[in-house]
Amino acid sequence: MGRIMYFVRMEDYVHMVELCLTSFGDRVKYWITINEPNIVTLYAYEMGLFPSSCCSEPFGNCISGNSDLEPLVGMHNMIPAHGMAAKLYRDKFQRKQGGLIGITVHSFMFEPLTDSELDHDAAKRAFAFNVNCIDFIGINHYSTVYAKDCTSSSCSATADRAIQGFVELVGERDGVLIGELTMVDGLYVVPRGMEGIVNHIKIRYNNKPMFITENGYNSPNVQEERINKLVNDVKRVGYHTSYLAFLAKSIRIVLNDRGGADVRGYFVWSLMDNYEWLYGYKVRFGLYHVDRKSLTRIPKLSAKLYMDFLTNKSDLIGKEASRDKRSFQKDVMMPYS
Known part of the structure; x- marks a missing residue:
């Protein structure tokens, strides 16, 4: 998904969905329309690590892109695409096939870095910018991180921005890791x-x-x-x-x-x-x-x-x-x- 939603009509995506439902619905009972749209927009439009590699400073050095805007546009396009696919399934297939349809979001658990009101509010903003904007039944969960407020504190250049909710996500407090660090940077055992x-x-x-x-x-x-x-x-x-x-x-x-x-x-x-x-x-x-x-x-x-x-x-x-x-x-x- 990702930038494809700029150029491919949502109706074309729904046509593909209908083909899948028609072909496999007698055997598949649980459907996920889009897997981790929040990760797609993060890596494709904000950091430029996924195709089509769009980003802007300070998030990355790409040929084109706007890291403060395009992730929101990408998400805005994927959510209606999910809605159209879900409506198609419920209207045309669900009664006969007896399955469920939803969307899956990748979600950390966010804990305030300190007991301050600002960091508690930062944790709420972290949820708002990473989880709450999607109606879904699927949760991809691996780890937990601390949320640090950036409205009144010094943060990294990439965290101190509206697209991040002015929140910095960190895995350490007072020199102690939140959990054992795994082989994937940023994923801790919590x-x-x-x-x-x-x-x-x-x-x-x-x-x-x-x-x-x-x-x-x-x-x-x-x-x-x-x-x-x-x-x-x-x-x-x-x-x-x-x-x-x-x-x-x-x-x-x-x-x-x-x-x-x-x-x-x-x-x-x-x-x-x-x-x-x-x-x-x-x-x-x-x-x-x-x-x-x-x-x-x-x-x-x-x-x-x-x-x-x-x-x-x-x-x-x-x-x-x-x-x-x-x-x-x-x-x-x-x-x-």
Whole structure:
């Protein structure tokens, strides 16, 4: 998507959507119209790292572009395109096919850097500029960062701008990282953020059904490492164990009709080591190791433990978080994982 929305009529996009719904709707029950439109506009129009590489100073050195304006224009064009596709599905296909359609946003959890009122307001602006502008059911969540106010504080040149909400996102406070830094710069292991973002969406959108469409841990692609070290991914096990525990905590109450978050599904990113647009094969998210020469797939420790959890053979998320474990697995994990 991205700049294509400048030149391709939305009707053409909807025509493509209709072709997909007609061809695959008898087998596909969950549709995402656009994946991470906020990331598309960020990297395509603000930072110039995605095609068509549009940006302006101080965000980057591109041939053309306006980083303060074009991200908003791109988002403005993608949201109506989503709306037209969703209306088509509901009017023409949903009754017969019985599926759901939505849009997925990439969302950090934002916490105020300090207890000051300015930083609390900065966290709210961070949500407004990154999450709240989209009506969706999908959440891609990996990490949490601190939000620092830039209206009354010194910030970097790229943060101290209206397009960023005058907010700087940082991963450190008083010399202490918010969580363990992963191989992707800016992604930290902060399990409590899962509960925080789910509860935020629950309140902001009146507890509309939501899906965790991506959640995963990235490890380095070090070719010299022995295979037994690559598949014994203890840190990935710890990541999913802790994030699922906080997800279960936010869901658990609703299973007993006490007002918890209405989360309908959870997807691990990813099934196997994949190709990332920004990092290629340099990072590994998969539950399965892929030998790039032979293409052999080998299950990692995380794959075994996750499978055992889904089949009720292990207590992956712990006793406290799994108080309603069977319902959690039956209603949330099993149909969609």
